[in-house]
Amino acid sequence: MSTTIEHVACTFCGCVCDDIVVEIEGSRIAGVRRACAVGRGVLDEYDPEVRRPTLRGREVEWEAAIEAAASILDRADSPLIYGLSSSAVEAQRKAVELADRLGAVIDTTSSVCHGPTGLAMQAVGEATCTLGEVRDRADLIVFWGCNPAASHPRHFGRFSLTPKGTHTPNGRKDRTVFVVDVRPTGSSKQADHFLQVDVGADYEVLTALRSLVKGNDLAHGSIGGIPVSQLKDLVERMKACRYGVVFMGMGLTMSRGRHLNVGELFSLVTELNDYARFSVIPMRGHGNVAGADQVLTWSTGYPFAVSFARGYPQYGPGEFTAVDVLARGEADAALIIASDPAAHFPRRAAEHLERIPTIVLDPSESLTAGIAQVVFPTASYGLDAAGTAYRMDNVPIPLRRLLTSGRPTDEEVLDRIIEAVK
């Protein structure tokens, strides 16, 4: 017999689509409707079978694994807690509490994706909105250095391209869409205008746009590979639109200029509010990376890259970011929650991670789990654990427990570790 559950939220990406219908048969998901291909895969393929924790590759009892994890953390002088973006708010709160207790460094996957976006926001501010405002009001949409067609497959359909809203009754026809990127993408094919920017030239182009908004003329024929006439056309449309929205991604944050690129874009958007209403929304990747920002911020004052080594929170992007702490060989133990730095970090950082005792909490068998001393196979949020995830626009969405597995949640394991450390 199967059960149908509606309004299920998918935590694969920052869209956190919460209109998904799931069919449950026994302890498995038998059918998924409305999800994108990626989301369907995540839901369909999840195996909730209970696995025992491992200590140096050998299965052990939970008690023994908790003890081993606590003893690793107790022996460490400079432990690192990292990941968090694919876990729920409840576990993120526990992770910060543990870091505070240990005097650890805590960092999230933000530091390797939208960390520079946070720095830009802190420097120049950010005019933003929720995704419903985009759907209902926006008549000019710009995607800059992002490719939602691949990374956030339902973004176009739910929010930004085709849906019909209160003030956009004709859907796609009511929106003018620009894509700015270094190469044609699946997203640029769906745009009205594609501006191909030279690799590494985003900052120049953004500065040129700000200058044009201020009414300066530019003598150049083209800037960053884009004819100035096209930039002028974009600026005219930006100033004349009703409600403009820019979505930006890692094409800006992880290319030359990083937070300076984003700061230039955020300043442009701020200044456009003298002419029209304008917002910018960072295309957050992981399902609850926005929640990780929120929890770290409300507990410590800072969104990522926080050290408790002095007993109080200190903020240090470039200093307390996980990649840097590992590459400099400072961390002498690591606790990784629902992420895979061994697979994604630069070689020097990943190599150091292999040298130090590492604890992993993860529903899936990551590369990092393969090199870890202690591995806890935990429940997956929104599947066999309940919680909250924050969408890319910081709207909180409840995650239900769809499957009754016997797996412990991240927060249960973290709670036990907090009790066990000295």
Next chain:
Amino acid sequence: MLGVLGGRVYDPRNGSDGETRDIWVKDGRVVSPEEADRQGAEIVDATGLVVMPGGVDIHSHIVGAKVNAARKFRPEDHRGAERARAGAFRSGSGHTVPSTHLTGYLYAEMGYTTVMEAATAPLVARHAHEEMADVPIIDKATFITMGNNHFLMKCIRDGRHEMARDYVAWLLRASKGYAIKIVNPGGVENWKWGSNVGELDDEVIGFGVTPRQILETLAQISGELGLPHPPHIHGINLGRSSSARTSIETMAALDGLRAHFCHIQFLSYGKGKGGVHTSEAVAIAEAVNAHPDLTVDVGQLVFGSATTMTSDGPLQHSLHRTTGSKWMNVDVEGETGGGIVPVFYKRTNPINAVMWRTGMELFLLIKDPWKVFLTTDHPNAGCFTSYPHVIKLLMDRDYRAEVFEGIHARAREGSVLHDLEREYSLYEIAVITRAGPARALGLKNKGHLGVGADADIAIYQEMDDKAEMFARPRYVFKGGTLVARDGTVVADPPGRTFYVAPSYDPGVEKDIRRHFEATYTVSFENYSMLSQPVTHEEVIACG
């Protein structure tokens, strides 16, 4: 059993003006002396000490989407304002926007035990509740912004008053809110088109309703539902030279209905020369004195660093344009918006000095202390940690005169302040920081020490310097538990979350669901917190 014996008790609700009384506490509540059992009781010798109910803050911004955006936005605010972890107590940081645990500690250390978060958009109410779970010790509740809500404006446009009332009841339950909050009614919606409202009868774009209709409807509904706290109103034109005029017009429009006007200092200005507003405190105080159903909190400006944050989006944009400070804006679908701008108030800046003066004049000109409450609209006009300083300004006219002499000369011109010799008594301070706000909030067990009251007790050593006195209470009890001693937190039990659960016709859910499907990007089922308990929640009954 706890006995606080021999203290000078300032308990205005029960008519105690410094009389020597014993307070007995059992299971977190005040009990009558007949129930006292000295055997095995914890006894606090309060001889010669000042005993008051725990402080009640009627308007502060301490949790939720806007506050947390400000924390993230302002790392420069946190450096130098850190607290290290100490045993089981959490570390934290933040001067104008402290982190959650630190917020709970700081309030408790100052003798405050109940705090209202003044503005939460329903779409992100879940966020506010998650943060409240991380604010220890103090009891909390949050007001729900409704002044620019699409569903409500449609009901008003279509003359569907009952549907509007059912929706308000549903929305308060769905967001676990405590009261109706109105911020710049209609103006925030118009800001989404780059505009604003300036008069009570201006039109809200796309809805054909007016700020006056929104205010009147919500004030009526609040009464019909018997909500313990009346609508909490941040009117139109905040910060502008037309604000005093429209504040008085708004009070007149709501005559006969209960209402609370928040941080009224920010809405008490007239037109001055060269862009420097005048204080219209005299006229505002007259209006407040004349309307019996009305209360206000001041939102006193404190010189120094502040973080302005409000749902009043257009105001924040104009503040950014005026000051050149960095700016955050968030437009929230179908409901509201908001902005954040850091500021630094200077006594030598004529505009800031007028704001300071306006607040002081309001405190001293509003006759009935039960109608005016102490706030700094934290962190908009100053930090809540400045309350002891504000108390000193009210209790010590020499100190006040000294500060007045130091402000910009243009702000001193025409001020009635040097003629106002009034000094608040300890009794009156207990009214404006405890008994008054608790009564306006309809919190029957707060703000007093009568039988049945929550045993939230702040005990002070009287000193000449009232700022010092109120900054570091000797003892603070929360629900009968000693939580702070000599201004340092010693225990951090969780605080409660209060909310209301007014009844409504469930038939309205069908209409709300239809509205949701057409306009929201989250599912109706995932928006409501109706069936989800929040930690340590308690329903406060509607009348």
